Amino acid sequence: MTPVQRPVSPAERRVSMALLALLPLIALAVYLKGQRYDPATFSLDPAFLDEPGIGAAGLLRLDDLAAAVADAAWQADGGVEHFTADTLYEKIDGRADIYLANGVRTLQFVSFTDGQSFIDIFLYDMTTPEQASAMLAVERPPDAPAGDLGGDSYRADASRFFREGRYYVQVIASESSDRLAAVGLRLAQTVAARVRAGSPPVPMDSR
Amino acid sequence: MTDDTADRREFLKQVSRTGLALAGASLGAWWLHNRPTAVEATPVTLPRYDVLLGAGDPRLAIAHGTSVDTMVRAAVEALGGMSRFVVRGDTVLIKPNVAFDRPPALASTTHPDILRAVIRLCREAGARVLVADNPINSPEGAFHRSGIKAAAEEEGAVVRYPRPGMFETVRLGGVVLETWPVFYEPLREATKVIGIAPTKDHNLCGASLTMKNWYGLLGGARNLLHQKIDDVIADLASLVRPTLVFLDATRMLMTNGPTGGRLSDVVAGDTIVCGVDQVAVDAYGATRLGRDPQDLGYLRHAQARGLGALRWQSLNPRELTV
């Protein structure tokens, strides 16, 4: 540009100043807008990835269950065992057929023992709540009393059977005693609570 | 007529200038002519990163529990402690699986928790840590959404992203792969290499564990390798002789691998395996996926080539619950 010869009037100076003051304001507005965004656009909450409820992982947590039992005599016998529809028969033999007919996806199994008796937990992912209900009905003896777990459940001696969401759960005691019934109840309630909570697997090292 | 002195000086100047041009052109042409016309890249050979162990030293540790950091520390301790493998001044390259743009809970990538634990151990041993992988999906998205970038940077490690130009032809000396382009840039600086693999089902090769993890260092047309996948994965074990490998079986991708996609594909395994023998670690990992190690072609090939022990029990693993 040619060097300015023209004198600048006070009015022009004021207008120029006012206009120039707009520029940093615009820059600031753009910067602030840049910091406000929905992080979901750039990440994915795994809770959205499945039906209402949670994935199979994390449903049988050894620490949760041990804490629920709160009795040092009871220990998990081995770890949590996992089976898919293809390998189900390895655990439950011929009974696998009826589960497969009802759309089972996975089985998780863990056994608690105090050295003499044991309580087995079978957690079946039946794909839909309807199919889980069907399994519950299929295995239910006609005279079984209603369970003390609310909803879809029943008791057979010290063992408990219930449906929570799309999961069919069996908490089976090796003998029928009050002691085992009490421990079994605590285990069943813990599993039911976790399934109902609908939260994804708890990260190992909680922040 | 100008005087003779000026003419001679002028004559010399002309002669020397033209003479230089003549010499330069001739020498230049001769030099170019003698250069090889087809320039073949000389393949690089990777050094071995494994540490010499005594006959009685532990080689495989299996930790059960629920706290990743505790399990990792316990497993490494059972092998003699991280200082047995990583010393002050080392540059450790940690190779996690960041193949896919997935959140960690889906178990198709290495979980950030185990990466943090291993980085901490390396840094406590006095090493500098690099984290690198060549993802299948877009690198920015994969490193971000898997949580690996944040975890690595928060623990003081440096993330190396793959860019064209960071790949070199490396000699594998394998049965199928003689040489192959490899993401060489982070390896250039590394004195130790640690692999951290998730436990995943895989339709083609049966399982994606610690040996398959090195696939993420490959560049080039690696989608051709599926034609002989079992031999190639065994070749990977001769590409990288790592210092240590970790198998993260806290979360296992049981179905729909290696990409996963639903939480119900994932199952808790509550286990972390640490070892110097990739074949043995993978054999154990296969059993956790419900498979017989003998059924996995790549493990049989690796065993046959003497790359490790398929019968993992023969290594007298240290198994502990924490």
Add this chain to the structure above:
Amino acid sequence: MNITKTRLAFQVFFVGLFLFLAFVTAFDRLKGFPVSLFLELDPLVGIGTSLTTHSLYRGLLWALPVVLLTLVLGRVFCGWVCPFGAIHHLIGWLSVRRSSPQQQVEGNRYRRINAFKYYLLVAFGAAALLGTLQIGLLDPIVTFYRSLSTAVWPTVDQATGSIFLRPPAYRLSWVFGSLFGLLLVLNVGWPRFFCRVLCPLGALMGLLGRFAWWRIDRDPAKCTDCDLCLKACEGAADPQSHLRKAECFVCMNCLNDCQYGAISFRFLPSVTREVAHPDLRRRHVLLGALAGVLFYPLSRASGELTKNFDKAVIRPPGSLAEPEFLARCTKCEQCLRVCPTNVLQPTLFEAGLEGFWTPVMNNRMGYCELNCVLCGQVCPTGAIERISLDRKLGLGEYRDRPIKVGTAFFDRGRCLPWAMDTHCVVCEEVCPTSPKAIFTRPVEVVSRNGTTLTLKQPYVDLERCTGCGICEYACPVKDLAGVRVTAIGETRSADRTLLLN
């Protein structure tokens, strides 16, 4: 503070802001930055889409303050804000610096051809009235964005390696780059050629600026007819005689150049010293309108939107059905820029004449990343809707209704396990859905040398396939893949679905 220096500060600021926003339009830099800001401020985009869709999408409301400002102050947008104009201004200024003042004066005289941009505007407007949006072919903001995304950034990256991790490649990059270069070079010898002769946004501003309350005014009493006010007149607006309001960019250069203080910027000066209307020939206006009006039926008559839709027109996820898409897409190529896998490419005529330069997927160059919805985030006009991840993946309230952009089909004559007795299934490995949309069936085959192979042969699960294209992208038969995605089955079109559901 001199007003022309202030104007220069504004131009520098807005070019810098524009380049910054274009630069951060990428996954790892985007955050919440308003990267479509200039497209939203652009009244041609706002008014154009209003004509084609009878609505004003989201941020396009920003055009209103610009319109109001123009109605009151004239074409300040052209002189102070438009970043494309600022670049032309720069090059024009550089090229005439060594010319004599008299040569510069001659270069800025008004020419009859400057009216051409109005005829272009009329043609675009007529076409828009009928429902097809073609303003993006010449809109300055759109052109600048497009040129940066497809040509400038890749060129800069080739030289410096500072922009991309994985440098993208864009079809027609040389076309966009050459056009960009050509338009810039035309400023040498003809300052602000694009702005004065071609710019349809400028024409729109000219029409709106007729009613401005403030304008440049020449005092005949002080004026000596030296014509020096023309020396740096950006708009070629004849300040030395009757100011052409529709051409004046309010750049204030004439204020500086007048040695006699005859030029001022005044409120409602006399209308006898101005020319308010653009200088248009009725015949040419009618021709422009006719061209615009005929464009629509002629392009639709070719059938690319109906019976002859091209299988390669695989639109980004979240795109509206094709007629609505074409009514909104400005061909700004923001979606190309932000796409992390480089799958989006501009068309030539695959989507018909109307779809020229609109985005489609080319699965040889990339694929649609499952967890990504960035294209819809940056689309300024809603041709690609701003979908959530739930909507795209079919989760939550959209359970089991994911967005499909096409369907994969195996070419059994090229797929290695089908045709060549060779193991593969990379496609199945990388298929991102769960359960996978590609499954395998084992088949025993006796190979040519007598060995028995158990091959896994892949199949597409039609219900699950979303057309993302990673199978085609990963297929080792790279020149013509053994599995290829085509547009059929896309959920955005009622007449191109495949499965009965």
